[in-house]
Each structure stands twice: as structure tokens, then as C-alpha cells.
Amino acid sequence: MRSLRNKVVVVTGAGRGIGAAITRHFFDEGARVVLAARNKKRLQETAASLGADEKDYLIVTADVTVRKQMKKIVLSAMKKFGQIDIFVNNAGVGIHKPLVKTTEKEFDVIFNTNLKAIYYSFLELVPLFKKQAGGQIINISSGAGRIGVPGLAAYSSSKAALNAFSEAVAGEVRNDNIKISVLAPASTDTNLMSNLSKKSKTPSKAAVKLTVDEVAEAVIFLARQNTNAWTSTADIRPLHIKK
Template sequence: MQSITGKTALITGAGRGIGRALAHAFAREGVHVALMGRTRANVENVENELSEFDVKTVSVQADVSDGEEVKEAVQSVKDALGEIDILVNNAGIGKFGRFLDLSEDDWRSVWDVNVMGIYHVIQAVLPEMIERQAGEIVNISSTSGLRGTEGSSAYSASKFAVHGLTESLMREMRRENIRVQAISPSKVITDFASEHNLSDGTEDREHFMQAEDLADVVISQLKLHPRMFVKNAELWATNPK
């Protein structure tokens, strides 16, 4: 196992849900945290929550679908915290419904955030990782990126693309001592699940995955010896009720 204390992590979609849980998990490990999100108030709130930890933090506003915004935000992070050791691409949106009911705009918005968003952030962070011959890239995907389900054509297509991107980049970056991996959870009880009717509020929440559970997996995999990694971790609730 390796220590990640003292490293710097950039988390996208960091204002709530999985991103917020990741921020707290990193801070508990002594990792300096950069929070990127589309809504400034949300990431600033999380930054305030992290004040109890003895780590450096910075929050930046950016829509990951906008490449120029991402470049400026990443530069602000570097100015404040220095080199980025760990990148977690967590920002994502969903549009759900029958294929013929989803518009072209629905498809483009999902693709622009879930796929091009990852592209933009990696483009801004990766060159320095290659230069240092060290780095960690974690892409938060979904089991919907491994098998399609009814009503999720746009979302599933974007998450299948995330897996393809992750696999290809992983094979390129291994020789640069950069680990690239995907985390693929089934349903996680978050605001995202509620907003898209993926959680009806009647289930026993303790029998479903929580954002903190996923964050624990990310931390444990980053602590693995640098000579190996888990390419894709598929996460399921043990006994959902």
C-alpha cells in the first residue's frame, strides 16, 4: 500500500453527491483538494466544510463541457495548489426516457458533459503528469456503461464511451507510469438518483450504495502499490430492498 497524504486531487462535479463525498474522503487522508463545479455556491459550500481538515483547498467554477472554462479553472488550481497528482472525473448529467422521446439536444448535452467534459479536463491535466511520469486518473462511470437498460439510451451511450476512453487511455499511459481507471457503480443514493426518478424515496436507503461507499473504493484503489491497479471496479449493493 502507498500513502496518498500530501498529494493534490482535482475533483469535477464536486459540489454535491459523489463529488462531495470524495472531497471529504481525500481531506481525511491528508490530500489537498481542488473542487470544480458548475455551480459556484455548491463548491464553495464544500470547501467551507473541509476547513476542519489540515489540508489546502480551492474551489473553482467551470462547466466541463466548455474547454476554455476548464483550461482557466485548471490553471487557477495549479496557481493555488501546484501540481495535480490525482484527477477524478466525476461531473455528469443524465437524460432518461424512451429513445424517440429524447431530443437531439438531450443527446448532445449528455455527450458534451459526460464524454467531452472528461476529454477537456484530461487534456488540461495530462501533459504535466506525463512530464512528471506520475499521476492518477479516475473516471466515474456507471454499470449503465457496461449494459444498456430501457430508457437510458443517451446516458448509457455516454457511459459506454467513458469505458472506451478509459481503456484506450489506460493502455497509452501505463508506459508513462500513469494509472487510468474507471469506477462503475450501480444505483447510488444521491440527489442525481432522486432528480432522475432512479430513487423513489421508499426504498431502504441503507441497503443501497451511498456516495461515501464509492469514495472509500476510490481511496483504497489509489493506495494500491504503484506497480498495479484495478482497470474497472464494478460496484453493486449487496442486498437491495
């Protein structure tokens, strides 16, 4: 398996939850990390938890749904480190509501964050990775993208679209040494569903949830695979479904 030492890894949504854990695991593997999200204070908290020297990490405050701000993430990483080896599109939002109670604005925020932002990242990364002669993108999808979940119509469909989008572009760029992978975690112990709307309740009835560290370890596995080995999609689930 390849080493991640000194690789440059960008993680969106690095301020909390799964993104913060992914950042920590890459850092523990010896990577230099770029932490991106909107809330600077939370990014600083993740960075502090690394105990890192400032030369080994960079914080970029950005809203990934704004094309110019996605570009800023990529340009800032390039300015500081001169390369990007791995880009983890982790930032995502969800809401648990019947479709007819989901406002158009909520629907748009979900699609803009879970799909369009990833499109924006690809517009920056595909030409860059071609110039670099390689690179890897890991998109965090969801088990809810495999089959439509009642109460999660917008979220499920945005993740299903992300899966198809990733698979399509992966086929376009695989011969350029660009690896695009999708990781679809099952229910994980974070505040995801409560962050978009105060009224939203977590939809998960799962007795057993994954931990953020378990999801991060799966991301590390995808990143450490040898150059010629490509896991295009992977599902991670808890083994036991009852406590």
C-alpha cells in the same frame, strides 16, 4: 498502500452527491483538494463541510463541457499547488426518458458532460502528467455503461463510450507512469437523474442503493494502490439487493 497525505486531488462535480463525498474522503486522508463545478455556492458548502484551512483547498467554478474552462481548472490547481497528483472526473449528468422523447439538446448535454469533458481533461492532463513523470485519473462511470438500460439510452451509451475511451488511452500512457482507472458504481443515493430535467424520474428500482460514502471509499482504494498496481476498471455494487 500509498499515503494520500499532501497529494493534490482535483474533483469535478464536487458540489453535491458522490463528488462532495469523494472530496471529503480525500481531505480526511490528508490530501489538498480542488473542488470544481458550475455552482459556486454548493462548492462553498462542500468546502465548509471540510472544516479546512484555505491553504489546503481551492474552489474553481467551471463548466467542464467548455474546453477553456476545463483548462482553467487544471491551470488554477497548478497555480495554487504546483502539481496535480490525482484528477477525478466525477461530474456527470443523466436523464430517464424513452429515446424518442429525449431531445437532441439533452442527448448532446449528456455526451458533452459524460464523455467530451473527459476528453478535454485528458488533453490537459496527459502532457502535464508526462512532465511530472506521473499522475492518476479516476473516471466515474456507471453500471449502466456495462449494458444498455431501457430509458437510459443516452446515459448508458455515454458511459459505455467513457469506459472504452479510458481503456484505450490508459494503454497509451501506462508506461509513462500514468494510471487511468474507471469506477462504475451501481445505483447510488443522489439526485442525479432529476437534475437535468424536472420531469425526469429516477430510473432505479433498486431497493438498496449505495451510499455516496461507499462509492467514495472505493475511489480512495484506487488512489491508495501502490505505484505498480493498477486497477483499470472496478464495479461497486450493494451486496444485498433486497431490504
